[in-house]
Amino acid sequence: MATIGSIARAARVLDVLADRPQGAALTDVVSQTAFTKTTAHRVLASLQEINYVFQEPATRTYRLATRLGELSRRASMIDVGAMASRGMDRLAEITEDTVFLSVPEGPVSVCVARRVGAYPIRTLTLDRGDRRPLGVGAGALALYCALPDAARQAATKVNRLWLDEYGFDADRLERSHAAFERTGYARNDGSVVSAMSAIALPILTGPGHAVAALAVGAINERMGDDRIADVILPALREEAKRLAQRMSDWEDTTDQ
Amino acid sequence: MATIGSIARAARVLDVLADRPQGAALTDVVSQTAFTKTTAHRVLASLQEINYVFQEPATRTYRLATRLGELSRRASMIDVGAMASRGMDRLAEITEDTVFLSVPEGPVSVCVARRVGAYPIRTLTLDRGDRRPLGVGAGALALYCALPDAARQAATKVNRLWLDEYGFDADRLERSHAAFERTGYARNDGSVVSAMSAIALPILTGPGHAVAALAVGAINERMGDDRIADVILPALREEAKRLAQRMSDWEDTTDQ
C-alpha cells in the first residue's frame, strides 16, 4: 500500500515532541527517531513552515505549536463523536430523554455531541461546544470521578473560582465522588438547572483514563430511583461498555 | 529553505477534514486542494497508516482520527483559549469593545481567541490564527515586553524583515517597552490600523514567562486616557490576574 515516507517521519517527530512539553532539541529528536541529523532538521523545518511546530529562539528547542493543538482538539471531538454516534441514538431512542457526550480537556469538560429523545419536554442544558469545570453536571462529574485522587484535587484547585459561580466547592465534589464510588454512576440532581437531573458514566480505556462521559438527562419526574434503575442505568451501562470497548480496541490498534 | 512538500500536502488535507466533522469524500478533498485524485488518495492512505485519519468503511468517507486527537493531550497542551473563555466574555461585556487573546510561539504572537462587545463599531484587527511579529499590536507588544532583555533583542533581530513590513524597528519597540515599564500595560495607538488602538497585559505564570496576552481594542474615540484608566484597565487587570492564577495553578499540576 505505497505510502508516503515523509508523512510517517513527520508523525514520528511529532510524537517525540508530544512527549516533551518543555521542548526537544534537534539532537533529542535524532536520538529518539534514529533519523539522520539532516532528515530530522528538514522534517522539523517543514513542520515549522506549516506552524505545527515552532522553535524557541533562545534555546533552539522545538515544541508543538497551537495550530496543531487546535487540529488535535477538533480531531478528538470528531472522532469520539463518530464512535459514539450510534450508541447515543440508541440511548435517546430507549430512554426518550436527552443524551450528552462530553470529553475532558485538562480541568474542563467539553460537550461534543447531543441527542434528543422523543419525550416532549426537552432538557437541553448543554450545547455542543459548551464547557464546564470538571464536576459540574453529570457528564463532567463522571469525568471528574474517573480521575486519580491527585488529579481530582488539582482540577478542583484550578477551577476554584469557576466552581464558585455554580455554588460548588471541594467538599461537595468529594461527596459526589463518594456517591459515585458507592453507586457506580455520577448523578446530578438539579444543581445546575433545578427542575432536571442527569446520570452519567465515564468511558474508560484504562484505569484512571476516561476518554469521555456519556450522560442521560431529563426532568426530575422522569429521574426517579425506580426509572433510573430499571430503564436508564441498564441502557447507559450497555452503551458505555460498548463505547469503551470500541475506543480501547481502537487505541490498541494505534499503539502497536 | 528546502521544505518537504508531502508534509505540506498532508497538512492541507488535514485542514479539509477538520472542516468536515461528518467526514469528507476523496472527491471533496480533491476539489478543495486541487491535488490529483491519485495524490489525494496517496496522502490519505499515508495519514491512515499513521492513524491520523480514519476511513468509514461503509461510506468510504475520511475523517480525523483519535491518534491525532491524543497529540495535544499527551503534550499536555492546555487550551488557553478555553481557560480564558469566560474572562474574555466578561471583558467584552464590560468594555463593549473587542477582546483578543494571543499566545507567544517563539518570536511570533498568535491570536487564539477573540470576543466582540456590544458597541456597533467593531475593531477586528486580528482573526483567530493570525500571526504577528512580537511587538506589533497591543497583545504582541505585551508579550514582547514581558520577555527578558536578551530575548527581546533576539526576537527583534529574528523578525527584522517582518517588522519592516509594518514600519517597525528596534528603536520603536524599545520606546514602547519603556512606556510599558512606566505604565504597566502595553499600548498600541494606530500603528497597525490608524483609527484604532488597544491596550494589553501579559499573563505571567512566572517572572519573564508570559503564557499569553489579553488585549482590549476599540476605535480611538473610545480609547482616551480617562476611559482606559476608569473602565478598561481595571477590568483588564482583574481578568488578567484571574487567568494568570488559573494558568499557574495548572502548570503546577502538570509540570512534574
Add this chain to the structure above:
DNA sequence: GACAGAGTTCCGTTTATCGGAACGAACTAT
C-alpha cells in the same frame, strides 16, 4: 444492462527527497 461517478491500483518518468560532508556558532575547559 449499460452508464456514470467514485475509489483504488499500476507503472514508467522525473523530480523532489535523502544523507554525507562541510560550515558556523555557542560553550567549556585549559
Add this chain to the structure above:
DNA sequence: ATAGTTCGTTCCGATAAACGGAACTCTGTC
C-alpha cells in the same frame, strides 16, 4: 585568550521515492 567539543544549519550530487495519467473495480442509477 584559544583550542576543542558539541550542536545546529546549509550545500549538493546520487538516487530512491513520490508523482500523475491511465486502467480497473465497484456501486448505484436510469
